[in-house]
Amino acid sequence: MSDLSLPANGTAAGAFSVPSFRFSATETLKHLVLILGSLIVLLPFYVMLSYSLKSPAEIMQNIGGFFGAQEAFRDDYCVKLGKDVADCMVTPAIYNYTTAFHKAPLVRYLLNGVIITASIFFIQVLVALPCAYALAKLRFWGREAVFGLVLFCLLIPVHAIALPLYIMLAKLGLTNSYAALVIPWTISVFGIFLMRQFFMTVPDDLIDAARMDGMSEFSIIWNVMLPTAVPALLAFAIFSVVAHWNDYFWPRIVITGNRDLFTPPLGLREFKGDADGDNFGPMMATATVIVAPLILAFLIAQRRFIEGITLSGMK
């Protein structure tokens, strides 16, 4: 933030300014406001990371700066197990992260998260792509009606109809299963709408040429349309993965008790449920582990992420 550290004497500098490096009071004020905002936005991220590195005593007394002193402390649980006190001295940061992985099957939760978000995305594409192609490029009786239905369904937030969906799944005996976590999201009307709008821009000549070559409609979808749709699909993938990795409401409803099926958010919630004073550090470590993948991916590919998340802006 180099232009903020400039001496604050240039309120009138705008009048006779050096173009490349001029100081202005309004510019400084803007940056001050933006920096203040950034501090508030970053506060919980700071707390999360910092607590995940500190010892219980440091957390309780609110000391130790960001990293804590990293002095070894006594793990009371380990002592209770009857081990020698000298063996039970642990470094806070290491203790917090190892406890996060050992106290609860965190790896399993993460794996569940990956399986579920991946299955949801693949099924969504499998269902939406052919439908979008037909709506965009084929002429048939009832096409307008089907598209009208898609537009109507865009009005329905799936979370809002969670209750009847839950009852349907319960009647089928499907609660507490992967299927329950995936089924409600298999249809993405938004995906259909988005892909249809994209396919409308693909020239008909391309499809006609493919048909001349004797390609079936099926292989046109997967071999001609799919490759052209990669940018839109990528954006949709980000949209879908972020929504379902972070989703808490739906898993909370259909998964009760069976830890083997927990998604990362549910695992973290469970951790909070039985956390006492000593477990704040490990809990923050768990939170960090769960939040980190998407944040890191976002930092690496910001433009694509922002595009994907704000896709709904295209409606």
Place this chain on the structure above:
Amino acid sequence: MQSSRAHWWFIGPALFLMVLILLMPIGIAGVMSFTNYSLGNPGADWVGLANYEKVFTRSTYQKMFGATFRYVFVVVPLSVGLGLGAALLINSTRRFGDFYKTIYFLPVMAALIAMAIVWEFALHPTIGIVNSTLEQGCGSVLESWSWFAQGCDRGFPLWLTDRDYAIWTVAFIGVWQGFGFNMVLYLAGLTSVPRELYQAAEMDGAKFAWERFRLVTWPMLGPTTVFVVTISFIRSFQVFDTVEAFYPQGGGPSKSVYVMMFAIYEKAIQQNLMGIGAAITVVFLVFVMFLTLAQRWLVEKRVHYS
């Protein structure tokens, strides 16, 4: 065309799932809201409008509507306003715009349940960073602010467990989480405002930034605003994660944070009162659909799907 029936294979699965997963549940919720159905019971009695009568007359549900509307009417204006403000500021600075954009967008990416748990720590009355930071301001000029002096005197608010502060604190977290999303949409909207319009406005005598904003930016951002407001409404109506994380039982101090999604969850899933849950679901759907239709109607004049 050799495969005149191919389209049914393409449309079929999507059509089937749309009916099964999106339309049928609305019907089920509609029918169930007139019964006293519970999961596990063989049948259910038809109770007519009794569930709706409860929803619109009992004090619990009055608190539910109160909490929901308080939350929505704080989060929507603030997250839209701050989103627009951040976008305008970032757009007008010469440097570090992308840097701020990245930071403000972080909360959108992070799992809300995780961040809710972190906020609970930050807002903890004794060990939380928020109150301990505020305490450091005691004895300074800030004490001339009566609210602050009172905090120094008798301790700062308990935030999440104080019934006067709870809903506003939860709403603050909602704004914290959502305004970056709106900012990005506004930034996209700003790129489509033609530069010449500003020059033209300046020539017509709009000397101040505020006048240029009022005459050019704001009208040009109209469609973006309609969309941003609608999506903020829909997202904030659906608030659940923070409420469940802070108040797993009962919806906060004297039910002051008993929002609709939590009420559906509590009545139907926890207490197995499906009829009431369904009635709240129907009311909820009416709100959300009405808002979206209003948005479409407003935008219709400019955009046509074809």
